Amino acid sequence: MLRRACHFIDLGKSFCSSVSVNKGSLAKLRKSTGYTFANCKKALQLHNNDITQAEKWLREQAQQMGWAKATKLEGRPTLHGLVAVCVDRATGIMVEVNSETDFVARNNNFHSLVETVASTCFHFMDKKDFDLPLAKFQLGQEELKGLVAGDGRPLADHLALAMGQLGENLTVRRAACLRAGPGAELVGHAHPSHPSQPSQAGAVLRGKYAALVALQGSSPALRQLGRQLCQHVVGMNPAKFGEPGVDEPAADPDEERCMIHQEFLLDPSITVGQLLAVNGASVLGFERFECGEALGSSSVEPPVNLHAQIGG
Known part of the structure; x- marks a missing residue:
C-alpha cells in the first residue's frame, strides 16, 4: 500500500463540488x-x-x-541505499538501488521500490534459456529502467514515482543475474537480512551486503553449504575463487583474497578449499555486492553476445 501526503492536485476553482462523494x-x-x-x-x-x-x-x-x-x-549524489538478492534454485539476481540519505533507505516506500526492482529482474531472468553450466551477466542503469514490472510499467516509471514520494534522487544502479544449468544450485544471502517473504521461494532479501554462490555436489546439505559460503563471501570479500595447484596461498592469511585459500569464516581451522573437498562440492562462481562500493570490482562478466542472450 502506498502511504504519502502528496499534494499534486490543484484544489482551487477546478474542484468539482457539484458531485456528492460516497x-x-x-x-x-x-x-x-x-x-x-x-x-x-x-x-x-x-x-x-x-x-x-x-x-x-x-x-x-x-x-x-x-x-x-x-x-x-537528477544528478544529486546517491551514496546510500540497499542491495537485494532473490533466488529460486536455478535463478538468482542481485540489485543495488541507491538514495541520497540512509534515512530514506529505511523508508517502506523505498523498500517497496527495491523489491519491485528485484522481482522484475528475477522474472526477466527466469524466462531466459541458457545452454551453459552457469550463465551470468550484469545490467546497468539504463537497461534496468527499461525492464517492465508486473504491473506493465517500466522500472523507470516506478523510480520516478518513488522520487516524487520521497523527495530524493534515487538510482537503480546495477544488477547481477545468474542462471545455473542442470545439476547446479544457486544460493543467496543478504546482510543484515530483511526478507520480504521469508517463507517463500523467490523471497527478496535486503541488506547493505549480498552474495550469490553457484555450486555443484551430491551432498543433501548442499543448500546449507551454499548459505554458509554466501556468508563467507559477504564477510571475507574474496577477489576470485582460485584454481587448486595454480593459485598459491598468500604469505599472510589475513591478506588472502583467493577464496579456496581463505580461512572459512564459520570455522577458521579449515580453508574453503578443504571445506569443499570434505563435502564433495565445487563452486561454479560467485558474486558479491556492497552498497556504494566502487564499480569495476564485480566478479560477474557479461557474456560476449549479451543482447542475443537476453534480448526480448
Whole structure:
C-alpha cells in the first residue's frame, strides 16, 4: 500500500463540488492508495464515484508529479541505499538501488521500490534459456529502467514515482543475474537480512551486503553449504575463487583474497578449499555486492553476445 501526503492536485476553482462523494468509496480509495483525503475526494468527484477510474487517475497524476520532481532531483549524489538478492534454485539476481540519505533507505516506500526492482529482474531472468553450466551477466542503469514490472510499467516509471514520494534522487544502479544449468544450485544471502517473504521461494532479501554462490555436489546439505559460503563471501570479500595447484596461498592469511585459500569464516581451522573437498562440492562462481562500493570490482562478466542472450 502506498502511504504519502502528496499534494499534486490543484484544489482551487477546478474542484468539482457539484458531485456528492460516497463516504464508503472515499474510505476504500484512501485505504487502497494511501493518498490524502482531498486528493481522493477530488478523484471520485471527477469520475462519479467510480473507484477504479478514480484510482487510475490518482496514479497518473502522481506519476506526472514524480517525473517532474525526478527531473529536478537528477544528478544529486546517491551514496546510500540497499542491495537485494532473490533466488529460486536455478535463478538468482542481485540489485543495488541507491538514495541520497540512509534515512530514506529505511523508508517502506523505498523498500517497496527495491523489491519491485528485484522481482522484475528475477522474472526477466527466469524466462531466459541458457545452454551453459552457469550463465551470468550484469545490467546497468539504463537497461534496468527499461525492464517492465508486473504491473506493465517500466522500472523507470516506478523510480520516478518513488522520487516524487520521497523527495530524493534515487538510482537503480546495477544488477547481477545468474542462471545455473542442470545439476547446479544457486544460493543467496543478504546482510543484515530483511526478507520480504521469508517463507517463500523467490523471497527478496535486503541488506547493505549480498552474495550469490553457484555450486555443484551430491551432498543433501548442499543448500546449507551454499548459505554458509554466501556468508563467507559477504564477510571475507574474496577477489576470485582460485584454481587448486595454480593459485598459491598468500604469505599472510589475513591478506588472502583467493577464496579456496581463505580461512572459512564459520570455522577458521579449515580453508574453503578443504571445506569443499570434505563435502564433495565445487563452486561454479560467485558474486558479491556492497552498497556504494566502487564499480569495476564485480566478479560477474557479461557474456560476449549479451543482447542475443537476453534480448526480448
